[in-house]
Amino acid sequence: MTIQRMQLEAELTRLLQPQLFRDYCPNGLQVQGKNEINKLVTGVTASAALIESAVDAGADCLLVHHGYFWKGEDQNITGLKKTRVEKLLASQLNLFAYHLPLDMHEEFGNNAELGRLLGFQFEASIGRPGDLEIVFMGKLAQPITLEALSAQIDTSLQRAPLCIGDPGQELRRVAWCTGAAQSYFDVAIAAGVDAFITGEISEPSAHLARESGVAFISAGHHATERYGVQAVGNYLAEQFGLEHQFIDIDNPA
Template sequence: MNNFELEVLLNTFLKPQEIKDYCLNGMQLEGKTTVQKIVTGVTACQALIEVAIEDKADAILVHHGYFWRGKFEALKGMKYRRIKALIENNINLYAYHLPLDIHPEIGNNVQLARRLGIELMGGLEDGNANSLAVWGELPRAMPPNAFSMHIDHCLSRSPLHIVNDSVSSIKRVGLCTGKGQDYIDLAANKLLDAFISGEVSEYTTFSAREQGIHYFGAGHHATERYGVKALGEWLADNYGFNVSFIDIDNPV
């Protein structure tokens, strides 16, 4: 497929024009005209680029690309080395941020919920059809420690668990992958039992302790592995692309 036609295909499926984002969604760097072999990953780090070069990939498709609004950097150092490697090897770079988080079929939130066995019920942002945070229910209530072990088992990563002793079982759960810890207040207002995100802030502890909710920080990378992987599988299944998902370890 032509590289610009692939961008149109991805834009049609992910609809970046429908959500306000702070990064450039779509093709971030133009490479070879024809794309057949694609490497997918969470972040366009140097290690992922090196795998793509070794695999002779035509394109890299990621959740975290390079160009973020309000962040203007000279092309030197780490950023120069990354872009230089892509240009020298004629590799296209596509990146989708928030559109990949919220997509109702292959998005990070949906994929995480499925992996944890949570049936999604709706968004936490009332009146926003593109709510970045969602909530749902487990098929049966679980003790908090058991739910923590469940997350560990499903994601192969032990979560940071901020305990609230006033909540003895967990059934109604909110979640927002990546850097979504600020939505804990909306989850508490909805009287949910727990909230899951990737990262944690200093104030997250007190929000959980004082508002009757458990918080699970399960890792930015760990919670956002599954959307881009599912997107690559969608491209392979429906359009015949040769797609490889590469999980570059990141403990954060």
């Protein structure tokens, strides 16, 4: 089925409510393409490789988690960004990007989807006072060791996580936040969980894990953020009868 771009945009706004977030990038339609949409491609990052693949797949619309125009990014459309934007415009491919609204959506978000995939039972979202409650917290279906959870993550995400902690320590409650949320490790420690799972690790994370006894699991920025955009794509496909394809451009980071 074919729908109008404005109809798709209205549904994404209704679903993800970007107006509620103070974010590091604009959320919504970032690069305008054709008016009619019948094929949607989703992916994690609007890289040149993803744009190329989406064009080859006959997409009219590309929906990603990591788009462009980040705070602190060079605002000029030059160099590699020019190549990306040029390809989008020449192909009339619409680019929609949603960052925090996609991380945090309670049903289709990256955190919700990762928790579901790993079998975590959501209890609450947590954060710093006065800030977004960006970290999810919950129980494991049954207590397992850090070593066992690491193996489960490896199987589920097809990527070996980096774990700091005693492999034999038993885990009952965990906190998790997809992407680069290592700076929220202290929030997880204060909440009293046994482990914190995020995408990336920084040098201080290892020391905090050793000193607190809370395990730190770095499961990959890309690997933890593949699922929200797919869930939203599947929802839109069902809602509007669109063709939907998720394209995974492998990224070990």
